[in-house]
Amino acid sequence: MKIQFRKNEKLAYMAVAGLVILLLLAGVLLNWQRGAFTNNMLLLLSLLLGVLFFLEIYFLCIEKEEKYILEKKRVRSVWRMSKQIVQTLVKTIDAKDSYTNGHSARVAQYSLMLAKRMDFSSEELGRLEYTALLHDVGKIGVSDAILNKKGKLTDEEYAVIKEHANMGAQILSNITELPDVAVGARYHHERYDGNGYPAGLKGEEIPLFARIIAVADSYDAMTSKRSYRAALPQHVVREEISKGIGTQFDPRIAKLMLMIMDEDIAYELRETE
């Protein structure tokens, strides 16, 4: 969109400069026919100035365009670098939890698939990707013994696990340039019916990014391998997502997940490694 505007801007400048030259040229021709030497000299001088004006604008546009391209490349490079740093951090978080190998990357992948069907702009997709990648960062603050416990968790242990949502938000609150990441971490375990945690938000009170991540997160939990089971069969996962419509999940987002699943005939969207 921006490039289009810049092209139009350039064309407008060129058109104005071209028009000035044409008018001056017409004046020269008319006066030449009348034989007015002084006027012709003045008009020729004006014509020369018009051409210089045209060239000045032309080179200015080229220079502006080059600067714009360089700036765009620089922004993309910084964006790529920050994404690589985030991905490295995310791998560290996932490595801490033996159950969640590659979990955050898959949650980001599924979140983006959902958001693309909700017509998100590329800027919104970028923010959502970071938010989904970092949603479980608070697990850094949960002890390995609780996180990797094989048997059933006690109430106290479950309470500690639940704290990862607030803890994540606290850690990410430093990223003021992208407040979505802290919001996503805090609310990704909220439920549409209000029975989630940590705040018990209900329906659309739950921020949109968190509602999307909640669906992607649950989908990945069911389609990932565990030490005691393989990924659940696709029809079982489908049933669970259907059951969660309007209770655990935002109905619109859960239905989009079902559509994605129906298109995934070979059941490729799951943990395979």
Ligand SMILES: [Fe+2]
């Ligand atoms: Fe979580």
